[in-house]
Amino acid sequence: MEAIIALAGNPNSGKTTLFNELTGARQHVGNYPGVTVEKKQGIYSDNENKFYIVDLPGTYSLTAYSLEEVVTRDFLINEKPRMVVNIVDASNLERNLYLTLQFMEMGIPVCMALNMVDVAKARGIEIDIEKLSDVLGVPIIPTVARNGKGKKELMKMVARMVDHEQSVPLKLSYGNDIDTVLIDLEKRIGAEKFLTDTYPARWVALKYLEKDDHVIKQGRGASHVLSEKIEQIVKSVSDHLKESLDTYPEAMIADYRYGYINALLKKGIVKFHQDRNRFQTSDQIDQIVTNRFIGPVIMMAVLVGLYKFTFTYSEIPVFWLENFFGWLGGFVDQHLSDGLLKSLVVSGIIDGVGGVLGFTPLIMFMFFGIAILEDSGYLARVAYMLDRIFRMFGLHGSSVMAFIVSGGIAGGCAVPGVMAARTLKSPRERLATLLTVPFMNCGAKLPVFVLLVATFFPENETMLMMTITLISWLGALLAAKLLRLTIVKGESTPFVMELPPYRMPIIKGVLIHTWERTWQYLKKAGTVILGISILLWAMMTFPGLPKSASLEFEQKRHALISEVPDTVSEMLTHVPEDAEMSKAAQSLNAALMSIDAEEAEAGLRHSIAGRFGVTLERFTAWAGFDWRTNIALVGGFAAKEVIVSTLGTAYSLGDVDPEDVASLSETLRKDPSWRPLVALSLIIFTIFYAPCFVAVVCISRESGSWRWGAFSMVFNTILAFTLAVVVFQAGSFFGN
């Protein structure tokens, strides 16, 4: 027997743990169409049955409050799973049953997995399972998902229900006023078959009474006349309720649902052997962990710890990967003859793939760390403690994770940072976070700052690096505020949030989670990133120097070689292994290399990117940038540290290692077009301008639209340019 089964329940009820227990590693993660909510599927099979299990997002209700709730609802209605396995936290029965009731109201067969019965027992909660099952009319299996207890019995029950169970929608009473209207509406809706091919008639009526935007919008599309009539009826009952009871239908419905649950539980089904609201161990931990004075200190330590964990331990695999790709590049360099193909393979493909894979260890370590914080319950406390500050800027307490990882502590990376914004559930705050985290000082911007600061402000190095970090924080928060007042405007999402009890994370769940996220990054971002890498390579390579120009360089080389005796020039090509080159050969080699570098400079200037840089010089002069800086900044779109190496090429220094910039520093200091003010302007520009394209791809993926990726490039660059011009012009005006 085969069937689709939905797994649904409150957040923190152990749903994902049960899902992992049932499906093992046989999972598939995708997205629901058009939204960024994850869709997880897996297969459970035994001798006779094969069940496709869909792990629906954790929700508290089925209103249209959050994307997760809409997705859950739509899945149940459109995909028509055979039944719902509703996982219910036994230690938190009342609130969990609120969701259960709503499944029953939809008329879907429900089997309840009463989870964490062990925790409930420890808290002195005694549940008469048989009686509860009788009253609700729903089979109930006690489980402990953490150790797989009850799993077999649960699936046996599921198999039995898949075979037989038919269920009728549960009809609750919501008080006289509403019940009367509900019956009337149900008749009208049924008679005109209004939306009834998707929803039960009573459910549609209920949603109209609850003022559910989602359903009302659909209704208006289906029949404008009837929809208007229903809305009118709802309005009159609303007015009546407002007048007589100072309430409204939506509130009444929720109150009656909870009232029903309350009455149910009073029938001796649940016995509390201690005060329910008594402080548990978890609350005692919170007395310390969220304490006014100790709390923030612990939080700083944890955030710095997460940061160190992500960036320190991932260094080892990153180092291996870099070495491997360096070796591969060198290998190809030796075995392919010079030319376009070699350049494409080395600079386009190997560097591109290397770039994609280079981020994977970071992403893995970060998600591992965050998954532990999330599963333990600590992440919710971080949001709780920091919400007051982040809310001022239109963000959410949970935004902090993304900012820190992106480089809130200098040296992070916006790619995992953008992905860390997934822990945010509120859509507007999340988008504002996605768009502003790239302002943080990632590890790749640091070499640029170090070069400029060391060259032009050697006496204030530490102070200036601190200031740069502060500027980026301030800029990011203010930009977030600006976005929230304009493009991403709208009221802040309510902070009504659960602080789940502290729990020991389950290592299997954490590993599965980490692996899923990493794999998604590789699969989805990887291909796009490789494509853009090749595109950028082409922009900086084509069109090549015209024949006449390369011939000129060739002639210069020839001239140099012919000036010295053959014995010297031969030393360059046939140099014996350990022999030292003669002085003459060394100086010839240096002269030849400087011609190579000049040719590279000329080639870069001649390329599309170069012409772009030269054309833009007219405008960028306002910020003090010449064409060389412009090209370097274009190159920085590939990865920010490329700014340094491209500057090297543009100043005819050949390949410059971003870690060793002594020669470039020397050149800049002597160059008349450079002075401290130009450096300052460039620092400001580098902090704020377009994120590197890997981050842009991730922003697009995470926001669900390429428009936001494109927006971040344009908006950030305009912002950066404006700030740089202001700095440069003001500085020039005051005579610096």
Place this chain on the structure above:
Amino acid sequence: MRINLRQMKINQAGTIMAVKAEGPLGRRIRDMGMVPGADIVIQGRAPLKDPVAIKVMGFTLTLRNNEADYIDVEVK
């Protein structure tokens, strides 16, 4: 005595009398179990005094102060 949830002190207990919020906020507050008749205890406040953590139905819920304004509580 009937007061606003914002005015409650840490460890103070009470019973919710009314939830005056409408729209998504009101929906969310009620969905999470903050309905008239529910018993609550103030568990604590964040280091900057906002949000507030509340025990209701045996679990902990957080609310911003300006969200707590919509909730009236009868305290002993």
